[in-house]
Amino acid sequence: MECRKEDNLAGCNCSYEPCPRKGICCECIRYHLKMRQLPGCCFPDAAERTFDRSFEHFAGLVSQGKV
Numbered sequence: 001m002e003c004r005k006e007d008n009l010a011g012c013n014c015s016y017e018p019c020p021r022k023g024i025c026c027e028c029i030r031y032h033l034k035m036r037q038l039p040g041c042c043f044p045d046a047a048e049r050t051f052d053r054s055f056e057h058f059a060g061l062v063s064q065g066k067v
Helices: 005-010 025-034 055-063
Strands: none
Touching: none
């Protein structure tokens, strides 16, 4: 399977500019899950910019109806 990095970048809302995984979703997911986090694309833009990508933060957003 070939990486579709350019296509992936169109939907990537990661605001961490030096991120080497932008557009390489398989690496991004693997990295964040290892840290008990979800990638930024799982969060609304305002929540993503807080850099709190924890499962707990995500669950809170879901319970508030924001995701």
